[in-house]
Amino acid sequence: MKKRATLNDIAQRLNLTKVSISKALRDHPDISEATKKRVKEVASEIGYRPNLIARSLTSSKTQTIGVVVPKIAHSFSAQVVAGIQRYANSRGFVIVLTVSDENPELERKHIESLVSMQVEGLLVSVSMATRETEIYNWIREMQIPLVFFDRYIPDLGFNSVVIDDRGAAKEAVGHLIKSGCRKIAHLAGYNHVSIGRQRRQGYEEALREHGIEPDPRMVIEGDVGEDSGYRGFKELQARNIEMDALFSVTFPVGLGSYVAMRETDPSMIDRIEMLAFGDSGIRGIVPYPHFYVEQPGKEIGRKAAELLLDEIEGSVKPENQLVYVPTRFLETNSDFQVTEVDFNKS
Amino acid sequence: MKKRATLNDIAQRLNLTKVSISKALRDHPDISEATKKRVKEVASEIGYRPNLIARSLTSSKTQTIGVVVPKIAHSFSAQVVAGIQRYANSRGFVIVLTVSDENPELERKHIESLVSMQVEGLLVSVSMATRETEIYNWIREMQIPLVFFDRYIPDLGFNSVVIDDRGAAKEAVGHLIKSGCRKIAHLAGYNHVSIGRQRRQGYEEALREHGIEPDPRMVIEGDVGEDSGYRGFKELQARNIEMDALFSVTFPVGLGSYVAMRETDPSMIDRIEMLAFGDSGIRGIVPYPHFYVEQPGKEIGRKAAELLLDEIEGSVKPENQLVYVPTRFLETNSDFQVTEVDFNKS
DNA sequence: CTGAAAGCGCTTACAG
């Protein structure tokens, strides 16, 4: 790489000092218009670009936020990252993106290196397997702004942006029951992860509210990927579970179960009502799932970034608050058109 | 934010100087094992983390690469970013992600700010509308390592990682012809964008090779999104084009055309053979497209990152080279299983 | 309106 132009290079050409150049470039009132003009001309002539690393060291502002997501090559994550990126950008921040790959150890390392890079705040979606909170306690002690999104750890003193998993699950499962389903199996997430626990709670509450006692045999815990859905459905079969509906904790899990069904007995696809959280990212073309809770990824990302930047600027305080982003309950019709379900009608 | 511990804080506790601490922490042979041990203990005790900004300023290495993509919330882009992220990570680099949103002006701004951030190299996929190459000439002059991926600008002196668009399009369209299609329309990309031009060339070559003269009326140029596909198909209808096959430049374009067909006359979906570059990201469940050229997003990302890091380390030289990542030609069968098409058989 | 001094937290090169 070629040596880059510095303030001093401009200063020498103009017989000024670097301080004046620095000021002129930043439109400091100290400097006369005539000088500013000359300085800027020379700057663009020699292709000067400020060294943000140096600037950060003095100003202790990097205009950078660190993002940790469990996955990126999935529709939902990509949407969230897009939302974060766009909003951060609009406020002059840039994002450093890291991926934990659902690995708590990697998650911790990424957080450490982001902190070392002096990011001004962190946006993290916790990996499924994370149980150790030491790093988060340290972040808290250091008063480094952090906002959880989608998957959070409660009671650590951070704000989180999430959807109302419990409420949305309850409503959705309630809708299945009202439309005639009685034997509703659930491919659930792990209980120690917020989304797993909450969605299962909503499921159980809906059942109880309609006088159905939840049967633990109809619930299979697992992680949130396609494989898990595939295995989960096979396990339900092995247990000889009869069902008229299946509620999957995520879209990929549902996808896995769909594949398993096709393998086992394709007629199940018509007989079993499919409900899942999240969609494929391509609307109105995938035959599955019939019912789904739309997770507004971009909106979650945008809101999380907004909260974080407000916290960085001091206008919001961290405080164990859960900010809910609204979801919609959608139905894929037989002609593949998607419509919102009206709960009052069913 | 609380004040962070510095080398001096550790030095004071141990009655040493910051230089020794710096060396001890980095396992410099100058320092005795006993001292190293004491230093590291104190460091972890007070939660010291090196300030990478300061380190970068002295070492002029940031271990950071800048990424510019036109979109992120799309399956293919997300795959590429995942590939970049993972590989860069494995070599100790972190990525700063920016999104141009297909806006050349934003693309330029992002590149400038990444350079100002002192990223050690750039990975960029050019936006559709980019025609101005000034910033790239400057990057070249400054000898800042840059590798294009997926969408590139030729002859600027940079290496690019791409798929063999022309060859893959030719093979795929050739396959359609061999299986009986004669009237193949094409929803193309713009001619000034590499993927648009190349794919169209492959299409035309395949036709000619089979004695069919390409009809410009059967080709609609546009951008690469769903809307463009929708409008493109409507335009083909307006032109009264008859077709037995439709080749879409990207998956979203094909998706748009699919939606337009359903609206116009659903029976077309069965009558018109659908071919596209790229897939939905969810395998074996989407009924469309029947034939597709799989774009190995992760592999493109990985390879581009590898080339860039090699260039940063000096083992690879920039030189207008096109590195091809192999594609596969796939068919979605009626049972939604996906199989690779064997060209020798058809 | 312009500049000299000090410092951000670290590393490199040189002394002892």
Add this chain to the structure above:
DNA sequence: CTGAAAGCGCTTACAG
């Protein structure tokens, strides 16, 4: 084995 000096490119606070 340990340390004093200089400097990375910039900004802040203070003089003149």
